[in-house]
Amino acid sequence: MPFFSLHTPPFTVRIETDSPTLFNDLLRLYPADVLRSAPLAEHIYDFQIDYKKHFSGKSRPYHFRAGSDHFRMADANQLIPTFEWGLNWCVSAYQQQYLAIHAAVLEKNGNALIMPAPPGSGKSTLCALLMLKGWRLLSDEMCLIDPTNGQLQPYVRPVSLKNASIDVVQQHQAGVEVFHRTPDTEKGTVAYLRPTDFSWQQLDTQAKPAWILFPAYQADATEPVALFTMPKADTLLYLAQNSFNYAVFAAEGFNLLSQLVENTESFRLEYHDTRQMLELLEQVLC
Amino acid sequence: MLVPLLIQCFRNPKQFLATANAACWSDLLQQARSLGLTAQLKALFERHNMLNELPETVQKHCAWGWRYYQKQRASLFYELMQLEPALAQTNYPCVLLKGAAYQALGLAVSEGRLYSDIDLLVNRSQLSDCKAKLFFAGFFEPAMSAYDKHFYLELSHENPPLYHVKRGTTLDLHFALFPLAGHKNLVTEQVFASASLLEGSCFQVPSLSYLYIHAAIHFFWQEERHKLIKDLIDLDLLYNQLAERQLLQQLLNDSKQFGALEPVVNTLLLVEKLFNRQLPAEIASQLANSPERRNFARALLLRQLQAGTIATLAGAIWYLRGYRHKMHWRVLLRHIWVKSSLMLRQYRQRTS
Numbered sequence: 001m002p003f004f005s006l007h008t009p010p011f012t013v014r015i016e017t018d019s020p021t022l023f024n025d026l027l028r029l030y031p032a033d034v035l036r037s038a039p040l041a042e043h044i045y046d047f048q049i050d051y052k053k054h055f056s057g058k059s060r061p062y063h064f065r066a067g068s069d070h071f072r073m074a075d076a077n078q079l080i081p082t083f084e085w086g087l088n089w090c091v092s093a094y095q096q097q098y099l100a101i102h103a104a105v106l107e108k109n110g111n112a113l114i115m116p117a118p119p120g121s122g123k124s125t126l127c128a129l130l131m132l133k134g135w136r137l138l139s140d141e142m143c144l145i146d147p148t149n150g151q152l153q154p155y156v157r158p159v160s161l162k163n164a165s166i167d168v169v170q171q172h173q174a175g176v177e178v179f180h181r182t183p184d185t186e187k188g189t190v191a192y193l194r195p196t197d198f199s200w201q202q203l204d205t206q207a208k209p210a211w212i213l214f215p216a217y218q219a220d221a222t223e224p225v226a227l228f229t230m231p232k233a234d235t236l237l238y239l240a241q242n243s244f245n246y247a248v249f250a251a252e253g254f255n256l257l258s259q260l261v262e263n264t265e266s267f268r269l270e271y272h273d274t275r276q277m278l279e280l281l282e283q284v285l286c
Numbered sequence: 287m288l289v290p291l292l293i294q295c296f297r298n299p300k301q302f303l304a305t306a307n308a309a310c311w312s313d314l315l316q317q318a319r320s321l322g323l324t325a326q327l328k329a330l331f332e333r334h335n336m337l338n339e340l341p342e343t344v345q346k347h348c349a350w351g352w353r354y355y356q357k358q359r360a361s362l363f364y365e366l367m368q369l370e371p372a373l374a375q376t377n378y379p380c381v382l383l384k385g386a387a388y389q390a391l392g393l394a395v396s397e398g399r400l401y402s403d404i405d406l407l408v409n410r411s412q413l414s415d416c417k418a419k420l421f422f423a424g425f426f427e428p429a430m431s432a433y434d435k436h437f438y439l440e441l442s443h444e445n446p447p448l449y450h451v452k453r454g455t456t457l458d459l460h461f462a463l464f465p466l467a468g469h470k471n472l473v474t475e476q477v478f479a480s481a482s483l484l485e486g487s488c489f490q491v492p493s494l495s496y497l498y499i500h501a502a503i504h505f506f507w508q509e510e511r512h513k514l515i516k517d518l519i520d521l522d523l524l525y526n527q528l529a530e531r532q533l534l535q536q537l538l539n540d541s542k543q544f545g546a547l548e549p550v551v552n553t554l555l556l557v558e559k560l561f562n563r564q565l566p567a568e569i570a571s572q573l574a575n576s577p578e579r580r581n582f583a584r585a586l587l588l589r590q591l592q593a594g595t596i597a598t599l600a601g602a603i604w605y606l607r608g609y610r611h612k613m614h615w616r617v618l619l620r621h622i623w624v625k626s627s628l629m630l631r632q633y634r635q636r637t638s
Binding site for chain 1: 307308309311312313315316317319320341343344346347349350351353354356357360512
């Protein structure tokens with residue numbers, strides 16, 4: 001299958017590949033109306049990805065490129081993680097429509113929860129668990145703030161789980177299916193969770209930001225779970241530091257973040273007991 | 287001949303809009319992004335009053351590119367404002383070159399054009415003084431080997447790049463427009479003579495014809511391949527303004543005086559051919575009879591704009607040809623000899 005396309009609002013991507021497996025592998029992560037077996041003739045694509053081997057031979061790597069910009073090479077067994085990271089790279093490097101922050105976003109009853117946090121804080125684990133508990137997933141990676149109305153734009157994609165978080169999610173929710181477990185990647189073992197049907201159904205419905213939560217997994221903490229209110233100024237600075245394009249948005253970016261922080265509640269969440277933490281969260285937020 | 291999409295679009299955007307299908311637009315957007323030309327596309331469509339007629343996705347990408355460009359332009363002006371107090375103390379001309387000059391003059395070519403650094407030209411005899419002034423404004427020169435330093439100062443046309451200690455800005459301080467190792471005997475004094483002071487600033491800018499000459503030299507006497515299309519678009523936009531202001535004869539006279547008629551003649555011929563520009567008859571006849579026409583080099587260039595093996599081969603010849611222009615063969619041989627001996631010595635030191 002040399003060409004196929006991915007229609008995940010607000011961005012569409014046309015992919016050209018010589019991998020015989022990539023399309024079918026992605027079908028396990030994306031529904032058929034989002035991942036199309038052939039690009040639409042009348043559609044203008046935001047990004048054109050070239051994901052091919054440059055030389056023939058079984059052990060030759062695939063090159064992930066957008067136009068003439070090279071992102072990374074991938075061995076055949078790491079095609080999926082590199083594809084997912086490559087798409088994130090395209091969006092975080094080039095889109096300037098939304099103010100983008102490195103954060104997971106979920107929604108319940110019309111209120112959205114933003115979780116910005118550094119790697120290792122348990123952000124993806126928490127995001128996956130909340131989604132499995134019925135929250136709608138907007139993104140596990142990128143919080144897109146629409147400058148025209150201050151609302152959050154979904155960018156629904158598979159949830160990426162890393163290392164220990166794969167087992168935590170599987171233990172917590174028996175029977176949950178994890179796809180493409182790939183060991184020995186740059187970020188250790190990664191695996192993917194398919195967004196819930198509910199999340200896919202509302203893949204282009206914006207949500208109103210309500211809470212900003214900074215999770216911090218602390219294995220040696222005395223309390224199983226503790227929730228603190230964050231000062232608004234600290235929250236703003238942290239969001240700015242973790243934004244992909246705050247500098248590009250300049251004064252508008254500052255105003256957007258000020259408005260966001262002004263209209264939401266922000267917390268720091270320290271935990272080592274996942275079950276108690278989820279209970280507390282549902283109690284406080286819902 | 288298959289003309290690259292971006293050139294087709296800059297040649298006649300209305301015709302492009304009338305004929306392009308969705309796949310063409312997808313390709314155009316991707317190519318423009320790779321070359322950092324999205325904001326220049328937006329400026330082009332705006333100059334032709336056709337932004338609202340474009341497909342929605344194209345408008346969206348134009349807005350993405352424009353937002354990024356606005357940030358870059360603000361940074362550029364901020365940097366120039368920071369440089370003002372340091373360079374206002376000089377009693378010799380400090381001439382902005384390339385992107386910073388286009389922007390300061392508000393030329394069409396500057397609309398949507400991105401920058402990576404600021405280029406400044408000073409007289410060679412003032413280089414040390416200028417560096418000292420910039421040092422106190424926070425610009426430093428990273429350490430490098432004695433040979434590399436010699437290479438910059440004696441063989442190239444600029445000081446090693448200066449970086450701002452806090453803001454990370456890159457400043458290229460030129461003392462000539464083209465590497466000295468090319469033995470082209472260009473008359474840099476002419477650039478200063480053509481320059482005029484920017485109102486309310488300590489900076490000067492070269493005349494429009496010298497801006498074109500500079501762009502033409504770096505396009506036609508160099509070996510790089512990855513931004514040929516971008517450079518051609520710059521040349522076409524500069525050409526259009528020269529033609530509008532009826533400065534083409536001035537351009538030919540200036541380039542002859544400066545010693546760079548060859549790149550100017552050949553880039554004008556390329557602009558005429560690729561962008562379908564109608565050169566005024568008296569200019570066209572001068573070009574037709576010019577001894578500076580380089581038909582083989584222009585054919586090499588046109589070949590590279592296509593795809594396939596012949597384009598790769600043309601690129602390889604273009605690469606060798608470019609080096610021949612930038613470095614006289616004796617200088618090139620010595621440079622290769624010194625560099626390889628130094629690398630060998632470093633390798634031996636590492637392994638011993």
